[in-house]
Amino acid sequence: MNNRKRRVRFAPSPTGPLHMGGVRTALYNYLYAKQAGGDFILRIEDTDSHRFVPGAEEYIIESLRWCGIYPDEGVDKEGHMVETPSPGHPHAPYRQSQRKHIYRKYAEELVEKGLAYYAFDTAAELDARRKEAESQKKTFTYNHITRNELKNSLTLPEKETERLIAEGNWTIRFKNPENRVVKMDDMIRGHIEINTDTLDDKVLWKSADGLPTYHLANVVDDHLMEITDVIRGEEWLPSLPLHYLLYEAFGWEESRPAFAHLSLLLKPDGKGKLSKRDGDRLGFPVFPLKWVNQEGEVSRGYREDGYYPQAFINMLALLGWNPGTEQEIFSLDQLVKAFSLERVIKSGARFNPEKAKWFNQEYLRMRSDKDLAEEYAAVLAEKGIDTANYPKGYLEQLCALIKERAHFVNDFWEISRYIFMPPIEFAESDVKKFCTPENLGNIAKVAAFLEDMEIPQAPCNDKAGAVASIEERLTGYIKENGWKMGAVMNTLRLFFVGEARGLGIADIVYFLGKKESLRRISYAAEKLQPTVQ
């Protein structure tokens, strides 16, 4: 088994948008496979037609593509599930609903071997049993004891069994062995043992759907697709004994994959599973991409919220895994090299939305000013601002300055909109505070001073020098006159921005240029009446 090429799979059910926990499962599978030079396979587990949601499969594929963890097998380059076998995709189709014809014989093989049986109990009958058990504060399980009193091929005469099978309303259930200890190994949790007497005889096949259930299809496909390692969410841990028993029942123990069950992602307060509702309540996405359900309800996505996929992936990788060092920033390639299941934590991983933003900020700062300028130009275009009117390099210099204050490119607008749009209105409380006759008088003199000052056109090569020089001359002038620095600067800011906050005055003057700075001062001075001090 150790000599086999590593083959892992991500096997989501298309029941809705992929939760970020699901993306993490896919990511860990990807990292594990790539580190070993193996294959990452996508299989769509859609045997439960009642839970099928249109668009979910496409969403899953697009999410993996956005994250840069695209499967080697199962899906083609255009994003379609492969339906017929080809050299790169020998096990097609990879959608379980298209593999229907494969599973039946496996279910029947188990019946023939005496390891599974037909059951004919109706849903109503089983419900009645459940209620009865509940009334005695017990839980009903279809097991080695109750199976002897229920309607199945173990209790009914052969003829009756045949008649009921022909009638067509049956299931095939796994016959758990009695009082046996199943010994299992999990790559994260270590050795686990469980007595079969505690297990349910799970349904493997439903005649009503003409389809296998998750357990049978999953195990058969993992075997046929030569999967070497199964890495999945811990909600599947209770199914592990059954899966072990199924490998044994089919005689496939030699090639049974190794298993690893990942702990849950927890709410920011650590109390319970991270859900979409937490995201809505606390204002962060829990899905990689935006999703609109059939009722038209919109769920936000990391992509649409302005996250870089690299930041999202980096953040997810560290939610439950740690490198054993202080390093936090990892490219996908670095993750492939550093990842190990041994360093995946057993306990739940608490999601921290602030940390997610921090990761994006780190990636934003690592981007070149040229890339940021391109991204910001797209945001500005949406606001109706054509950046073609600005000289080359202008936006780069602005981005270099404002990226220090932002988590996302979308924040750039809030930080610097006034560079592109002169204020028309002014914040009332700031007007009250700063438009004293004294300040207004001083600003008029500052305007005259600026008029005579030599201010280079942005962008200039020595931007730092230009800004420092504006700053020096302006503050020097204010000091010389003995005016209060804060009052004059904030009044200027109010005139340039519309409120008394924003970038440094020298930076604003540099980016606005002399003409526009003076124009804004004269507009504001005309519009704002002095307040009595």
Ligand code: GLU
């Ligand atoms: N279809 C299962 C799911 O939706 C796959 C579980 C597994 O990986 O075995 O998560």
